[in-house]
Amino acid sequence: MRGISPAVKHILIINVIFWIGTLSIARGTLFENLFAYHFVTSDLFKPWQIFTHMFMHAGYVDTPGGGETIYFQHILFNMFGLWMFGTPVERFLGTKRFVFFYISAGLGALFIHAGWDYFQFQTELSKLISVGFDKESILQILNEGRLKHPEYSKWVAVLGDDGFQTLGRNFFGTLVGASGALMGVLVAFGVLFPETPLMLLFLPIPIKAKYFIPGILLIDLFSMLSGYSLFSPSNTAYLAHLGGALFGFLMVWYWKKNSFNQNRWN
Known part of the structure; x- marks a missing residue:
């Protein structure tokens, strides 16, 4: 892998290994349950998902005929972007600082995305609790994961269709992908190399x-x-993109402001 900086190369390899595992084992279910980020009150949530979700990518997508097909675009575009922008950024920052930067941007993306989801979920949950529904019973029903439940119609009567959809979407939603960390890298590239010309394919x-x-x-x-x-x-986590970009900008802005002299790791 000539032309790829060390950390970028290893991050790319880890992502590919996770993707192959997603394709190869239990049609992706096992890997998604273990390594995708799940909502924090879900029984499927595990602490390590805070880190592993940023190395996961979608393996399969549904086809119009009711089947499935391998979805390679997600990992392809993310890894191409990581190679294109991550390599010059790593060479400028140094490997240790780049690894810290990449993981921090990914965690920042998750923090913004998951924080907003949690706020929305708690808002709808509090409405149900305020009219007499039991919190533990609500969470138990949601963790059963059933598409239909007798209680759902009662919840809709309180929350309305939009509120009920928000409750379910946030609880059952998962987050995977390197996009949040990649957006941090993209912003770092823009701050460090602002005059570099770039082009869209189209x-x-x-x-x-x-x-x-x-x-x-x-x-x-x-x-x-x-x-x-x-x-x-349509299922892109845009808020995670923006969260990763924000954290990436703040880090590289601080380091650039201090001329990379203080606390330099390399």
Whole structure:
């Protein structure tokens, strides 16, 4: 793997191993249950998922005919972006600092995404508790994972359809992918190499990184607020993207401001 910096190479290999495991073992169910991030009050949540989710990628997607097909685009685009932007960033920061940066951006992405999900879930849960439903009974019913339950109609009467969908979506949702950490790397590249020209595949016009990368973030923000996905699948965790970008920016801005002299690791 010439042309790839050491940490980027090892992160890429780990991601590929996890993806192959997802494809090969129990149609992805085992790997998803163990390593994808699950909602913190779910019985499927395990502490290590806070870290392992950022090395997981979707293995299969449903097809219109009711079957499944291998979904390689998720890992392909993320790993291509990691190689393209992570290698120069690692060479600038140094390997140890880059590993710290990458994991921190991924954790920041999770913190923002999971924090908002938890807030939404608790808001709907408190509405049910306020009218007499028992919290432990609600969590037990949700952890049973049944698509239909006699209590659901009662919950809908209190929460409305939107509130009920929010409750279920946040509880049953999982988070996988390197995108949050990658967005941190992308922002770091823009801060460190702002004059570098970049191009989109469908728009072969060079745009400087200092304009290109904020444009990507604005597209994510628009997609999140509007619910209309411009370039990504509809289940993209845009808030995680923005969270990773925010944490990445804060870290590299601080290091650059201090000229990389204080607390330098390499």
